[in-house]
Amino acid sequence: MVERTSQAAAEEFIPVGGLDPDSPLVGRIHPSLNVEARKHGIKPSILLLHYTGMPSCERAIDWLSRPESKVSSHYVIDVDGAITQLVAEDMRAWHAGISIWRGQTDVNSASIGIEIHNPGHGDDYCDFPDKQMQAVANLSAEILARWGIAPEGVLGHSDVAPGRKIDPGERFDWKGLADGGVGRWVEPEPPGPLIASHSRQPLPADIAQVQRLLAAYGYGIRTDGLLDGTTRDVIRAFQLHFRPQRIDGVIDPSTIATLERLIEASNPPPAA
Numbered sequence: 001m002v003e004r005t006s007q008a009a010a011e012e013f014i015p016v017g018g019l020d021p022d023s024p025l026v027g028r029i030h031p032s033l034n035v036e037a038r039k040h041g042i043k044p045s046i047l048l049l050h051y052t053g054m055p056s057c058e059r060a061i062d063w064l065s066r067p068e069s070k071v072s073s074h075y076v077i078d079v080d081g082a083i084t085q086l087v088a089e090d091m092r093a094w095h096a097g098i099s100i101w102r103g104q105t106d107v108n109s110a111s112i113g114i115e116i117h118n119p120g121h122g123d124d125y126c127d128f129p130d131k132q133m134q135a136v137a138n139l140s141a142e143i144l145a146r147w148g149i150a151p152e153g154v155l156g157h158s159d160v161a162p163g164r165k166i167d168p169g170e171r172f173d174w175k176g177l178a179d180g181g182v183g184r185w186v187e188p189e190p191p192g193p194l195i196a197s198h199s200r201q202p203l204p205a206d207i208a209q210v211q212r213l214l215a216a217y218g219y220g221i222r223t224d225g226l227l228d229g230t231t232r233d234v235i236r237a238f239q240l241h242f243r244p245q246r247i248d249g250v251i252d253p254s255t256i257a258t259l260e261r262l263i264e265a266s267n268p269p270p271a272a
Contacts, residue, residue: 163233
């Protein structure tokens, strides 16, 4: 999600600087000034997907280009599938904010960011059109191949910033993306009746086990067996991505089964 830190300046602002497209799928170049070298020689191991959360794609591109916004991304994809590049892939864009994945707190240096135009949660939150999702899949496949990013490295902003971000959200087609070879997906266990899922407080051992599984996949979470606000935020983030039928931060049988299924799929047994 595009983070707005101040009001945009004059509408006639035009970014400057050269930028060559990293992909033949790019239809337009619109360089952002909010860019720097990746730190400590870190190479991308994460493809981070966002929604713009703005009324129009043009406004998002404009904002991601302005120095006063202090935000940027490598790409923006409009609802018709048009792809605009703002930052070279080998450079550090400013899209992740305060975040963590697999112990890495400089997610900006470790990732390539794609902003996907959608007005975001609210009255106008909507499904992502087929043309847009196909463009996301095509560009993402190129990026994964170019940088050797594993399926587990295809993430949403909510995965790396639980409680702070909720994009791209439960309407994003993670399953379709994975079916096309981009990202990891397992069939979620259907949630049980709402009352039953809330009727029992999980035991500390259950909480610790869920925390360990979430941490094993990559989420930033302590494994202390305490069902605190941070743990609930991470469970919600997991559900947003992998169990979107119900997003409530509750440790229920559906969430546990889906999480165990995901860990198993991510760590297949060695070939005999």
